[in-house]
Amino acid sequence: MDFLEKIKSKLIELLDVFNPEVLFYYLAVAGGMLVIELLIVGWPKSSLRRIFSFNGSVKTDVAFFMLDVFNLYSLITVLLTFGAFHVLARVVYEMSHFDLIYTIPGLPLQFLVLFVVVDLKNYVSHWVFHRVDALWKLHEFHHSATEFCMLTRYRGHFLETAMKRVFDVIPFAIFGSIESYLAVTVLVEMHQLALHSAFTSNWGWIGRYVLVSPAAHRIHHSAASKHFDRNMGNTFIVWDRLFGTYHPPEHEVDLGVEENPYNKHGLLSDILSAYKRFFKALKASK
Ligand SMILES: [Zn+2]
Ligand SMILES: [Zn+2]
Numbered sequence: 099m100d101f102l103e104k105i106k107s108k109l110i111e112l113l114d115v116f117n118p119e120v121l122f123y124y125l126a127v128a129g130g131m132l133v134i135e136l137l138i139v140g141w142p143k144s145s146l147r148r149i150f151s152f153n154g155s156v157k158t159d160v161a162f163f164m165l166d167v168f169n170l171y172s173l174i175t176v177l178l179t180f181g182a183f184h185v186l187a188r189v190v191y192e193m194s195h196f197d198l199i200y201t202i203p204g205l206p207l208q209f210l211v212l213f214v215v216v217d218l219k220n221y222v223s224h225w226v227f228h229r230v231d232a233l234w235k236l237h238e239f240h241h242s243a244t245e246f247c248m249l250t251r252y253r254g255h256f257l258e259t260a261m262k263r264v265f266d267v268i269p270f271a272i273f274g275s276i277e278s279y280l281a282v283t284v285l286v287e288m289h290q291l292a293l294h295s296a297f298t299s300n301w302g303w304i305g306r307y308v309l310v311s312p313a314a315h316r317i318h319h320s321a322a323s324k325h326f327d328r329n330m331g332n333t334f335i336v337w338d339r340l341f342g343t344y345h346p347p348e349h350e351v352d353l354g355v356e357e358n359p360y361n362k363h364g365l366l367s368d369i370l371s372a373y374k375r376f377f378k379a380l381k382a383s384k
Contacts, residue, residue, distance in 0.1 A: 099321065100315075102334065104188065105188070105206055106187070108184070108268045110279075110338050112172055112173045112176055113173065115168055115169050115170060115173070116169070116360060117169045120166075120167070120168075120169045121136065121167055121168065121169070124163070124166050124167045124217045126246065127284060127287050127288060127291070128163065128249065128291060130288075131248060131288055131291040131292065131295070132144075132145055132146050132149075132248060132362075133299065135248060135292075135295050135296055138297070139296045139297065143296045144296055144372065145246070145247040145248035145296055146378070147247070147294055148245065148247040149249065151189045152267055154242045154244060154245065154318060154361055155242065155243040155250075155354075156245065156358070157255050157361075157362040157365070158243070158253055158360075158365055158368065159243060159249040159252060160247075160249055161246050161365050162249070162252040162253050162254070163249040163252045165252075166252050166300035171252075171256075171259075175256045175257075175260045176257055176260070178256050178257065178260070178292045179256070179257060179260040182260075182265050183260040183261055184260070184263055186263075186264055187263040187264045187266065187267045188267075190264060190267050190268070190271055191267040193268065193272045194271040194272065195269075195271065195274065196271070196272050196273070196274070197273070197274035198272055198273045198274070199211070199212065199273040199274045199275075199276060200274070203277065205276065208276055209276060209278060209279065209282075211273070212251060212269065212275075212276065212279060212381055213274055213333075214334075215269045215272075217331070217332055217333045217337070218337060219265055219268055219269050220331075220332035220333070221330055221331055221332060221337040221338075221341075222265070222331045223262055223265035223333075224237075224331075224332065225327075225330055225341075225343075226246065226265075226312050227258060227262075228327045228330060231314065231379045231382075231383060232376050232377075232379035232380040232383055233243045233258070233261070233376075234379075235372060235375035235376040235378075235379050236255045236257050236258040236261075236372055236376050238257070238355050238372065238375075239253065239254070239255040239257070239258070239365075239368065239369075239372045240253050240254050240258075241254070241319055241354070241355045242354060242355050242358055242359075242361060242368070243294075243319070243353060243354070243361075244352075244354040244361060245353060245354055246294045246295060246296065246316075246319075246353065247294075248291050248292075248294055248295040248296075249294070250294040251290045251291050251293070251294040251361055255369065255372050257372075257373065257376065258342060262263065286332075289309070289310075289333060290332075291383060292312055293310060293311075293312055293315035294315070295312060295371060296310040298316065299311060299312055299313060300312075300313040300314065300347045301313075305334070305347070306335070306338065307335065308331060308334065308336065308345070309333060309334060309335060310329065310332065310335045311335070311347065312332070313347030313382060314331075314345075314346075314347055315329060315334060316347065316351045316353065316356075317329050317345050317346075317347055317348065317351060319351075319353045319354070320329065320351045320352065320353065321352045321353060321354040321355060321356065321358070322352065323356070325351070327343060328343055328344065328345035329344060330342065330343055330344055332354055359371060359375075369383070
């Protein structure tokens with residue numbers, strides 16, 4: 099398939115609103131996790147109760163989830179950026195096909211290397227979106243949730259998602275892909291939902307040294323300045339340990355950002371506000 103053909107097939111995929119596979123994927127994974135959480139924490143603390151109460155920052159989370167369910171999130175992301183970052187990501191991918199994965203012996207090891215490299219890439223891109231002021235203005239939108247309702251996982255600014263695509267292709271541009279890799283995305287998604295849920299467990303030594311626990315991600319979303327830029331790992335907490343950004347979980351944590359400008363004037367206003375704050379910071383940095 100040549101470059102133009104690939105862009106064409108991507109466009110067809112993007113315009114496929116009401117795609118039953120996408121719809122089923124989101125409803126099954128998030129729905130399943132919502133039920134599991136309900137059974138563990140009970141109705142009063144559950145994300146489902148928060149979703150049905152439809153208050154405060156939860157409204158935005160539900161709206162973003164629905165955009166994903168109906169396959170509209172990606173379409174809006176492309177439209178708002180004129181597809182520039184998608185094309186850039188594709189160019190990076192096409193120009194650097196090193197297929198290093200085939201230098202690694204055996205599928206299990208190939209899988210492990212790719213998974214670890216993808217997670218390191220997630221840590222690095224997350225770090226960049228925290229530490230570059232203009233980019234933080236976009237990522238701040240994810241952090242502006244003042245409570246977790248599991249669907250907070252889907253609250254993310256379109257421009258951030260578009261830019262991150264360029265990061266996302268790097269591991270695959272270097273290593274190439276393996277078919278079985280997709281199988282793990284459901285597990286990663288379930289983990290991400292758990293991180294934005296009513297669970298507050300620190301997962302003991304696993305949460306201290308191996309995986310990001312719900313309690314550790316609460317620190318990441320804390321509104322207290324002593325917690326800023328801590329626990330930026332996606333799946334493994336190991337990166338935070340290695341690069342000195344780990345902060346142990348604490349009991350009571352207020353979620354949100356300093357002087358939270360979000361969740362007051364509606365979704366559209368919040369998205370535009372993040373854009374404005376991004377361009378203002380970009381101008382100031384020159
Ligand atoms: Zn963050
Ligand atoms: Zn988060």
